[in-house]
Amino acid sequence: MTKFANAAALEGFRRELLRQRDSIKGTVTICGGTGCQTSQAKKVIDALRAELARRGLTKEIHLRPTGCHGFCEQGPLMVVEPGKVFYCHITPDDAAEIVEKTVIKGEVIQRLLYTDPVSGKKIHSEDDIPFYRAQDRQLLSQNRQVNPLDINDYIAIGGYASLAKTLAKMKPKSVIDEVAASGLRGRGGGGFPTGRKWLECHDAPGEEKYVICNADEGDPGAYMDRCVLEGNPHLVLEGMMIGAFAVGASQGYVYVRNEYPLAVEHVRAAVDQARELGLLGEKILGSRFSFDVEIARGGGAFVCGESTALMASLEGTVGEPRAKDVHTVVDGLWHKPTVLNNVETWANVPSIMGKGAAWFKAKGSKGSKGTKILALTGHIKNTGLVEVAMGTPLRTVLYDIGGGPSRSKDIKAVQTGGPSGGCLPASKFDLPVDFDALYDAGSMVGSGGMVVMDQGTCMVDVAKYFLDFLQDESCGKCVPCRLGIDRMLEIVTAISEGRGKPEHLPLLEDLAETMSLTALCGLGKTAANPVLSTLRYFRDEYEAHIKQGQCPAGVCQALIEYNIDESKCTACGACLRACPYHAIQGKKKEPHHIVAAQCQKCGICHAECKFDAIQVA
Amino acid sequence: MLQYVTINMDGALLRVAKGTSVLDAALEYGVCIPHLCHVPNLSDMGACRLCIVEHVVNGKAKVTTSCTLRVQEGMVIKSNTDKIQRLRRNIAELLVAEAPNSRAIQDIAARCGVKTVRYPFRNEKCVLCGRCVRVCKEMFAANAIGFVGRGKERRVASPFGKLSEFCKRCNTCLEVCPMTITPCAGPMKPGEEYLCNKCESQLMEIASAPDQCFFCDLGEGFQCSRH
Ligand SMILES: Cc1cc2nc3c(=O)[nH]c(=O)nc-3n(C[C@H](O)[C@H](O)[C@H](O)COP(=O)(O)O)c2cc1C
Ligand code: SF4
Numbered sequence: 001m002t003k004f005a006n007a008a009a010l011e012g013f014r015r016e017l018l019r020q021r022d023s024i025k026g027t028v029t030i031c032g033g034t035g036c037q038t039s040q041a042k043k044v045i046d047a048l049r050a051e052l053a054r055r056g057l058t059k060e061i062h063l064r065p066t067g068c069h070g071f072c073e074q075g076p077l078m079v080v081e082p083g084k085v086f087y088c089h090i091t092p093d094d095a096a097e098i099v100e101k102t103v104i105k106g107e108v109i110q111r112l113l114y115t116d117p118v119s120g121k122k123i124h125s126e127d128d129i130p131f132y133r134a135q136d137r138q139l140l141s142q143n144r145q146v147n148p149l150d151i152n153d154y155i156a157i158g159g160y161a162s163l164a165k166t167l168a169k170m171k172p173k174s175v176i177d178e179v180a181a182s183g184l185r186g187r188g189g190g191g192f193p194t195g196r197k198w199l200e201c202h203d204a205p206g207e208e209k210y211v212i213c214n215a216d217e218g219d220p221g222a223y224m225d226r227c228v229l230e231g232n233p234h235l236v237l238e239g240m241m242i243g244a245f246a247v248g249a250s251q252g253y254v255y256v257r258n259e260y261p262l263a264v265e266h267v268r269a270a271v272d273q274a275r276e277l278g279l280l281g282e283k284i285l286g287s288r289f290s291f292d293v294e295i296a297r298g299g300g301a302f303v304c305g306e307s308t309a310l311m312a313s314l315e316g317t318v319g320e321p322r323a324k325d326v327h328t329v330v331d332g333l334w335h336k337p338t339v340l341n342n343v344e345t346w347a348n349v350p351s352i353m354g355k356g357a358a359w360f361k362a363k364g365s366k367g368s369k370g371t372k373i374l375a376l377t378g379h380i381k382n383t384g385l386v387e388v389a390m391g392t393p394l395r396t397v398l399y400d401i402g403g404g405p406s407r408s409k410d411i412k413a414v415q416t417g418g419p420s421g422g423c424l425p426a427s428k429f430d431l432p433v434d435f436d437a438l439y440d441a442g443s444m445v446g447s448g449g450m451v452v453m454d455q456g457t458c459m460v461d462v463a464k465y466f467l468d469f470l471q472d473e474s475c476g477k478c479v480p481c482r483l484g485i486d487r488m489l490e491i492v493t494a495i496s497e498g499r500g501k502p503e504h505l506p507l508l509e510d511l512a513e514t515m516s517l518t519a520l521c522g523l524g525k526t527a528a529n530p531v532l533s534t535l536r537y538f539r540d541e542y543e544a545h546i547k548q549g550q551c552p553a554g555v556c557q558a559l560i561e562y563n564i565d566e567s568k569c570t571a572c573g574a575c576l577r578a579c580p581y582h583a584i585q586g587k588k589k590e591p592h593h594i595v596a597a598q599c600q601k602c603g604i605c606h607a608e609c610k611f612d613a614i615q616v617a
Numbered sequence: 618m619l620q621y622v623t624i625n626m627d628g629a630l631l632r633v634a635k636g637t638s639v640l641d642a643a644l645e646y647g648v649c650i651p652h653l654c655h656v657p658n659l660s661d662m663g664a665c666r667l668c669i670v671e672h673v674v675n676g677k678a679k680v681t682t683s684c685t686l687r688v689q690e691g692m693v694i695k696s697n698t699d700k701i702q703r704l705r706r707n708i709a710e711l712l713v714a715e716a717p718n719s720r721a722i723q724d725i726a727a728r729c730g731v732k733t734v735r736y737p738f739r740n741e742k743c744v745l746c747g748r749c750v751r752v753c754k755e756m757f758a759a760n761a762i763g764f765v766g767r768g769k770e771r772r773v774a775s776p777f778g779k780l781s782e783f784c785k786r787c788n789t790c791l792e793v794c795p796m797t798i799t800p801c802a803g804p805m806k807p808g809e810e811y812l813c814n815k816c817e818s819q820l821m822e823i824a825s826a827p828d829q830c831f832f833c834d835l836g837e838g839f840q841c842s843r844h
């Protein structure tokens with residue numbers, strides 16, 4: 001293929017593509033994201049391809065393996081066009097029937113349709129699924145339209161047109177003004193205004209500048225960046241190109257988490273294809289702008305996502321944070337001015353330039369514009385990736401999109417923002433997904449993780465979980481973070497084991513303040529948030545552990561006891577067989593009992609009993 | 618030619634060479650800012666966080682470490698506000714609870730006003746201040762020791778656990794180590810988590826006039842740049 005000489009050549013190519021695609025009668029889109037690949041999407045794709053070939057339909061029917069659609073729990077997923085027929089949990093054996101009935105005859109196979117867990121009804125079209133309906137999928141919906149390994153798909157839906165427009169018609173300063181006017185804020189955690197960051201880098205002295213895409217995504221349970229990068233790598237690249245043009249950089253890096261091999265593969269292919277078409281390299285689209293991108297694999301630690309640690313890692317040294325008294329926009333990678341933005345931040349740039357700041361600003365709340373992708377997990381019916389306009393209330397996300405609690409217990413709290421975020425109680429569910437509102441409530445939007453917890457969750461235990469994670473992930477360089485987290489974990493563990501003292505609570509708060517003000521990097525500064533927010537909203541639970549020696553949720557092993565309610569026990573023997581420690585005794589037809597000395601409090605019997613006879617106290 | 622800038626520290630105007638750190642500037646003028654990981658003439662890693670000060674920008678005070686902060690014309694620094702003293706005391710408390718059997722750390726804790734310690738004592742052999750690592754690398758270009766591991770696993774070690782062939786056996790690492798200074802005989806035992814208040818260096822008294830340098834023994838044993 002030849003390189004595009006200018007914007008007109010790109011547009012001409014796009015029209016030609018669309019003309020060629022006119023003859024396509026239908027499209028079968030299959031999610032091939034990491035989530036669905038684990039549920040054998042690859043085999044389904046192969047089976048479909050073989051079936052289409054056998055029937056000589058490869059020209060008329062377009063088979064498109066795509067990135068993640070977000071509804072991973074239902075994977076592998078498929079959408080058949082025309083009709084937007086939505087199938088879930090498909091297997092390779094379904095391929096022949098799908099081609100025969102749905103693709104050729106337009107019939108719907110009831111068995112493969114999605115059943116709404118709330119109403120129990122089968123749903124035909126993707127548009128009618130409640131999980132999707134309450135969302136505003138500006139970024140994620142594109143994943144369905146492109147095969148990430150085929151740049152033509154991206155160009156066909158108008159990709160790189162924003163870049164062409166920017167290069168042909170705009171000055172760097174006016175690009176920055178547009179991004180600033182859109183109100184875009186960083187999606188990587190801090191919510192820093194992107195336009196301001198770019199301006200500072202643009203104004204920083206120096207010829208050599210860099211742009212970096214942060215795809216280190218290390219929050220447990222988060223995978224929105226993986227999904228965007230894997231599913232639509234050109235969108236991220238186009239954003240980076242526009243940013244590089246704006247700040248005056250000619251080299252960019254995509255720093256991808258080591259555990260994301262598929263994302264690495266897709267970005268690498270995207271970069272190669274873009275280079276082949278002259279969208280990367282010298283004098284892009286006939287302008288004076290030259291830019292290229294390299295891909296780097298992450299250092300394998302959560303803290304490597306922190307800006308200075310990431311840059312150290314890119315430079316080839318140990319990925320440890322350093323003091324940032326001079327910002328990285330002035331003194332960044334190799335001491336050159338550098339813009340570091342999150343995957344999702346970059347992905348928002350092309351549409352801002354294409355559709356204008358006013359279009360972007362129209363969505364969202366006062367201080368937070370556009371949409372945000374959230375990773376919904378935990379005790380909720382619909383888990384998966386969700387994209388909503390900022391300002392959407394948490395309640396909408398949890399109940400309308402998430403479908404409410406997955407077990408028979410009510411939702412007690414939601415942990416937002418990953419390990420640096422906080423737990424918000426049900427009384428705060430009317431708060432919007434908004435950088436400032438969540439921050440004021442003691443949590444944050446962060447990178448968009450949302451862990452839903454029901455009444456069976458102990459908040460002391462939750463705080464302990466996050467401290468444990470952070471203790472492993474802290475680099476250990478500075479005292480407040482390394483020793484602060486360590487001592488917090490020591491105290492919280494003591495509380496969860498019934499050794500807590502009333503003076504522990506003010507000590508935790510005092511220590512938290514010291515950590516947040518004096519730690520070197522963001523990890524240490526925010527490490528106390530899970531403890532602080534649970535203390536703020538669930539202090540009574542801490543007090544119950546300390547004063548009454550009780551764990552109200554029945555989770556903390558040292559404080560609970562398992563007993564068998566003899567009136568409910570049917571002597572079925574299920575618990576007796578299940579107990580790995582042989583702590584349950586009982587004869588046939590006689591109520592069983594637990595030998596306290598042998599019981600290890602694993603809770604297996606509790607899960608096993610069908611008659612609710614095992615009690616936790 | 619050396620260029621100078623003027624900074625405002627606790628109300629006093631100090632004229633210092635451009636490129637100096639705020640900590641060095643303070644020490645030069647006899648303003649005592651406690652510090653542990655800072656060693657004169659070595660790079661600063663900002664590990665101990667004891668040298669925190671408030672840096673006032675546009676009327677807003679930001680807590681930051683003075684060893685990593687370069688002086689700038691017109692900079693406003695507050696080195697000893699109540700808030701800084703409280704935070705510093707908390708950091709020193711964490712440190713002394715980790716290594717109650719180091720004279721240097723005892724002294725620093727006393728100097729920062731720590732009297733009782735709210736955490737059970739541990740007897741760690743190393744507080745990871747990184748003085749030895751940097752002196753070996755930057756003064757002798759030997760790189761015979763370095764940090765390995767992350768978080769709780771972090772420690773100072775020689776490559777592959779064997780004495781490095783680049784080690785010159787100069788013993789400087791031991792000289793700069795805060796753990797090798799014999800502890801005071803005060804009651805620093807588990808279960809007795811407090812400081813005895815009878816330090817020879819009279820550091821407790823210094824704590825009552827915290828912003829002045831008394832040429833204390835702490836500095837002598839510990840290479841404060843004023844000695
Ligand atoms: C411990 C730690 C981990 C981080 N991990 C990530 C990450 O995985 N991905 C990311 O985009 N930002 C991460 N950040 C935030 C980055 O430091 C940085 O603020 C962000 O990439 C800036 O991009 P944005 O303005 O587009 O959000 C992390 C920060 C800290 C303190
Ligand atoms: S705050 Fe934690 S992660 Fe950050 S530099 Fe300090 S020890 Fe390392």
Ligand code: FES
Nearest residue numbers: 654663665666684
């Ligand atoms: S002396 Fe500044 S952080 Fe240790």
